[in-house]
Amino acid sequence: MSATRDVRYLDHAATTPLAPGVFEAMQQALLETPANPASLHGPGRAAAEQVEMAADTLGTLVNARPRDLIWTSGATESINLALKGAAEFVGDAAHLVSVVTEHSATLDTLAWLERRGTRVTRLGVDSAGRLDLDALETVVADGATLVSVMHVNNETGVIQDIEAIGAICGRHGALLHVDAAQSLGRLPIDCARMNIALLSVSAHKIGGPKGIGALFVRPRTGIAAQVHGGGQQRGLRSGTLATHQIAGFGAAARRVAETRDSEHQRLAALRDRLWAHIETLDGVMRNGERAHLAAPFLNVSVADVHGEALLVGLTEGALALAVSSGAACSAAKGQSSYVLRAMGRTPREAGASIRFSLGSDTDTAAVDEAGARFVAEVRRLRALAGVA
């Protein structure tokens, strides 16, 4: 793999390399417990044991009961199941409240529900990307059935105050769904204390495999199944369980449970170090307020540079930086960031923005190299454009 030797991977919000021990757990599940975990025979029961162990680990990590966990193919499916399932269960009375800066899995699902007649309210954010809790309470008090908020934004790293939002939902009898794809393993999550009825998580953002996620469903939360079939997982999500994927998710969850707090400290220091490099430039702006950002994230808007040119300049060349200009999902479509525009950035500022997201394999040297490379590239592009 000489092709990756000169790359600094700073795109852990898009996906992460497997954490230590995860590949081994997956390999063991693939080779030693290959049977269908729904089968009654011994090999099937051995596979089912792997699934149960992983559920225990994940439940502990978010303070929810393992038996309330529904395995899915990823956070996108979890979010679809939570929102469509809750809307379908309530029927015509459904009123879903969410935020304009949510992941497209939430926004696209809400748009689909809205076209089918479900009432949807979308709240804006302030210039720091934060939800106005008074505005939320007013809407929730007006008869919202479900509030869907992401814990940590995938583009900016902005943290929403889930505990306060959970309290608002509790006061007015609304269910709270949290998209925790970016916060699992990075911030503490406590479903009980935060009053979370539905929690969507993904393995591949925490050093687990792609293609596996989960939805925690608190007891007595009404949701309708979206994938019907053999009746696996209490009928809420049918389909053969992918034992090796689940075992990999469990191993990754075990790992982050041990490293989360120390990694948070370490990555926050590295993130600040990276910003110290970048803020030597004129015309750069950090998106989000430091006090409300998850440690691995640094999202920077750059004046007087064309966004696409900057991204291409950074991701190519002798020392390539694997960074992103937004969500991987919308990157493929070449759109400027709706998240940054919602925070009041002009389309031009939103366009010239770069997301760095650090992770377990990021060290001081990588941050210093990336910072120097970024500064040099911005200067090069500005010189080309005749900007001093």
Place this chain on the structure above:
Amino acid sequence: MSIYFDHNATTPMHPDVFEAMRPWLTERHGNASSLHRAGREARAAVDEARGLVADCVNAHPSQIIFTGGGTEADNMALKGVAALRRPGRMLISPIEHPAITDAAEALERDGWQIGRVAVDGQGRVDVADLERQLAGGDVALVSIMVANNETGVIQDMDSIAPVVRAAGAWLHTDAVQAVGKLGFDFAASGAHCASLSSHKIQGPKGVGALVVDKQMDMSPLVHGGGHEQGLRSGSYNVAGIVGFGAAAKRLMADRDAEIAHMRDLRDKLETGLDAMPGITRFSANAERLANTCQFAVAGYDGEGLLMLLDREDIAVSSGSACAAGTGEPSPVLLAMGVDPAVAQGAIRVSLGPQNTLDEIQQFLRVLGRLSDGGGMAMPGSISASVLG
């Protein structure tokens, strides 16, 4: 040595498939939607696998929509068509996989009329009845599987497809069991869409595909991000998809020899069974998958016999793994008109390419020993589930 005779439930992963997946689980970990090099490499791997899966079923790569498995693909076909129309009529057969029958029941609750086409005593769809039920010209979609997971019965798609097309309905077929043990040619099948699953062909669990003819109008089942031409969102399970591609590639090279081997073993098994007293073989006179044999032993409950065989380290199924543990007789056999008391005794042997003649002989010896017992000394916990 343990004997695994449950390949219709799931197959052990082929070593070549695991080796193909390995780099995508270790050093090559990009998100296939990211624009940087790690992302583009992952995208190229997904597209290579797409080509291999397409080749394997004679479809165009652009017709392959990757899903989280066969169950999701089945759900997507029915609900994806239903979502774009006012409730109308669909036809299924009563021997479809639960992914189809349960999805159809969900549509019934939404106001759809679901007609069930008759099958004969061997489990073959009655094409004349299909034609009658299509006569009104108001059927949106027909779903009939290529080959049944329990009995292995192969449907006459050459007769079914023209009838469905002449009536102006879409034809979906569940080809999950057929691909590895019969072969499936999408272009020649006459179907407009078809469900595939990786883990039935020695690929990984948790990945499948819906093959979709471009002229079909279909709504996605999972929204968010717009992956797979907008039909299936969610970060790509790169390693899983690569594994599916590798399994398809291997299968194309080995399938004919594997089918011949499995057929030879299955025929020897059936010769042995036919020489034993009290055995009822199902669908014995129909064209079946080369690896599948479903039968009942007089005096035994299927799940009870399964557990007795499990004690001898022989893994078989008493029906679909998905429905395992429900204690109900197989709906497939009941639809064929099998006496419920006999259907309750059904077990399924489904062979794989790695099975040997020694294993067949050992299985016959064990079964002979169990059924020779006459009164059949059985432990209390199991005798309770024995009929008659």
